[in-house]
Amino acid sequence: MVSGPVLDEKAYVRGGAAQTAVKILIVGHFAVGKTTFVGTMSEIPPLTTEETMTQAGEDIDDLKGVRGKTTTTVAMDFGRLTISDHVVLYLFGTPGQQRFVQMWEDMARGALGALVLVDPERLADSFAVIDLIEQYGLAYAIAVNHFDGTPIRGEEALREALDLLPDTPVVTCDARDENSSASALITLVHYLQDRVR
Amino acid sequence: MTDSERQEPEAAELVRPYVITNGRDLPDGDQFSLITLVTAAADHQQRPARLSPEEQSLLEMCSGGYLSVAEIAGHLRLPMGVVKILLNALAEGGYLITRAPVARARLVDEQILQEVLDGLRARFG
Numbered sequence: 357m358v359s360g361p362v363l364d365e366k367a368y369v370r371g372g373a374a375q376t377a378v379k380i381l382i383v384g385h386f387a388v389g390k391t392t393f394v395g396t397m398s399e400i401p402p403l404t405t406e407e408t409m410t411q412a413g414e415d416i417d418d419l420k421g422v423r424g425k426t427t428t429t430v431a432m433d434f435g436r437l438t439i440s441d442h443v444v445l446y447l448f449g450t451p452g453q454q455r456f457v458q459m460w461e462d463m464a465r466g467a468l469g470a471l472v473l474v475d476p477e478r479l480a481d482s483f484a485v486i487d488l489i490e491q492y493g494l495a496y497a498i499a500v501n502h503f504d505g506t507p508i509r510g511e512e513a514l515r516e517a518l519d520l521l522p523d524t525p526v527v528t529c530d531a532r533d534e535n536s537s538a539s540a541l542i543t544l545v546h547y548l549q550d551r552v553r
Numbered sequence: 554m555t556d557s558e559r560q561e562p563e564a565a566e567l568v569r570p571y572v573i574t575n576g577r578d579l580p581d582g583d584q585f586s587l588i589t590l591v592t593a594a595a596d597h598q599q600r601p602a603r604l605s606p607e608e609q610s611l612l613e614m615c616s617g618g619y620l621s622v623a624e625i626a627g628h629l630r631l632p633m634g635v636v637k638i639l640l641n642a643l644a645e646g647g648y649l650i651t652r653a654p655v656a657r658a659r660l661v662d663e664q665i666l667q668e669v670l671d672g673l674r675a676r677f678g
Contacts, residue, residue: 361628363617369590372619377588377654378665403627407634429632434623439672443665446588446621462587462633466654468666538677542670549666552659 367400370438379446380544381463383489384473385481389501389531390449391433393473396537397447398435406431407459430456432463452485464492469548471540473501473531479517486518495551497525497544523547574638584644585637587623590652591615604643607631611639612648619652 369375382390395402406429433449450463450470470489474482489496498520511526520526525547529540585591593616604612607629614620614628626636643649655661 368618372590377590377621379588403624405623405626406632439669443668535677538673542673545666545670552662
């Protein structure tokens, strides 16, 4: 018998009946700071959900080859930010692995856009993540998770390394800091707005 | 894969969700996205005993207000797929009220993005 958790009033969406839910993905490679970012911005203690994935091995092209598949569990952290009486924003920290196609389809569907967290010391680890976002047609901004708050060294080099379009925003952010993280989100939303105009 | 590998602890994880969902699978055209908002319908005072314990506790939790599907899964510590199946069954029985996220459209996006921007600036600007 499962007894459901008793939730605090604050756990529920404020004015839920009038709210429109939207989501932004916080994407990046392993240990780049996604969980920290979500935790910093969320008004509720961040939650984790798990999805069991059937993962086809790379050398398997026969979908009937059930024996060749393995299952794996992917955990996603997410949080919530009530924007107004009409809009509630969910932030999903999404692992950037190509192989979780099913999860990515769920994640990308209806997302306003994505904030890609990048570690300047491990740029190459972000290539696959950016490929995946582009593949799903999501608009994105780059947030260089920079812990000591110094300016990005060589933004041009970083743009070139990541092969960014000239209008893709690049900001620095400290995922532990609320204002810094909010400012990265504001940059992303501003960019998304320019794109729909 | 050898037989011994196939009997790894993974089996337990697979059996439990199957039992919880009573063997049901997701219907086609599943109406629940991660951010669909859900609450219990007000007139469910007399819950039939045929609801499973998991369905009962989900409904109980949803009676306090609106939660997203992802939040329900997080609070119940159940995989998303399992939660969606339970929600579909409860929705069919008329126990739930849902608010699906709006369909993407240019005009809607413009309004929502402006609201998100204003909201973030008001709070953190």
